[in-house]
Amino acid sequence: AVPYEVGGDATLAELSPGDRGITVEVQLLEVERKIIDGRDGETEILSGVVGDDTMRLPFTDWEPRPEIEPGNSVRIENVFVREFRGVPSVNVSEFSTAERLPEPVEVQETAPRWSVRDAVESGGLFDVELVGSVVAIRDGSGLIERCPECGRVVQNGQCRSHGEVDGQDDLRTKAILDDGTGTVTVILDENLTAEVYGGDLADAREHARDAMDRGVVADAIRGRVVGHEFRVRGSLSVDDFGANLEASEFEEHAVDPGDRARELLAEAGE
Ligand SMILES: [Zn+2]
Known part of the structure; x- marks a missing residue:
């Protein structure tokens, strides 16, 4: 078996670094605009936090698009997952598509308790x-x-x-x-x-x-x-x-x- 998932729908709890081509349905909980030094000079990206009914994770949108707004619930196709400070991070690229959902995605309010x-x-x-x-x-x-x-x-x-x-x-x-x-x-x-x-x-x-x-x-x-x-x-x-x-x-x-x-x-x- 491959050590990561390629394609298909997933909840945030199911994501692991290395996964790609994944579809997620999430609510955008925090969205921040950032200017970074990219290959072609300064570029704008979006980063923040997404949530679903399993958990919350950080995300980055490398090609800012209007659907990515705080409070919006979106279906995003073709995301890839990277590790960021030891946790999976949802990455939205130029190859991803985002579609606003009419119904809000339910978000897990409490964090899981661990020892x-x-x-x-x-x-x-x-x-x-x-x-x-x-x-x-x-x-x-x-x-x-x-x-x-x-x-x-x-x-x-x-x-x-x-x-x-x-x-x-x-x-x-x-x-x-x-x-x-x-x-x-x-x-x-x-x-x-x-x-x-x-x-x-x-x-x-x-x-x-x-x-x-x-x-x-x-x-x-x-x-x-x-x-x-x-x-x-x-x-x-x-x-x-x-x-x-x-x-x-x-x-x-x-x-x-x-x-x-x-x-x-x-x-x-x-
Ligand atoms: Zn200093």
């Missing part, structure tokens, strides 16, 4: 839910500075690519989540960090100024999350440096009282 070990061993998952306890906050959390040129985190006023720069303040959290099967670094962006910190960037600056120590912001975040259980949804990538989950949702996980009672009974019976 940390299985998620990391999969090599990458575009949209996954993990539940575990935050055991620590890594360096580079709290009130950080980014290079105005490249966005990388600046340490001691130095960007690794641009040398001495005037860093721009930002909020970020790198939390180590442990579910008993493994650990993953969960990265919270400015908005999610502001939620757990309980204040925005201006509040964090004032906090640091009053304390004359930028570390107080990370300390406050540490105090709110370490030792607590969270449900996290996001995109997991795995490389030689470890497993990182860029979070889109980060919520304290309320333990079901019924489950907790059963656990206590089980423990008492041991």
Whole structure:
């Protein structure tokens, strides 16, 4: 048997890198215009997220067409599948055709829940839910500075690519989540960090100024999350440096009282 599919209809969950000539019916959840340096100079492409009733995946349209609009449901023939950061990515080319569907394609609202070990061993998952306890906050959390040129985190006023720069303040959290099967670094962006910190960037600056120590912001975040259980949804990538989950949702996980009672009974019976 060939290791990849050629032709036919497929759900997003059935796609693997290497598949080609595939037809999918999807809803366009996010669409972003990008300018890239192509062979023939600058070209415009579309990229974003598609979904069906099995899952969500990233996509790229190399020949932008009007049917590819946020909210549209489309039948796209002749797509090919590539690997992008460890997950299958749907590629729409000049040889693909897109037709708008009259009825919206149903989209799976929740992400599948995985154990940390299985998620990391999969090599990458575009949209996954993990539940575990935050055991620590890594360096580079709290009130950080980014290079105005490249966005990388600046340490001691130095960007690794641009040398001495005037860093721009930002909020970020790198939390180590442990579910008993493994650990993953969960990265919270400015908005999610502001939620757990309980204040925005201006509040964090004032906090640091009053304390004359930028570390107080990370300390406050540490105090709110370490030792607590969270449900996290996001995109997991795995490389030689470890497993990182860029979070889109980060919520304290309320333990079901019924489950907790059963656990206590089980423990008492041991
Ligand atoms: Zn830089």
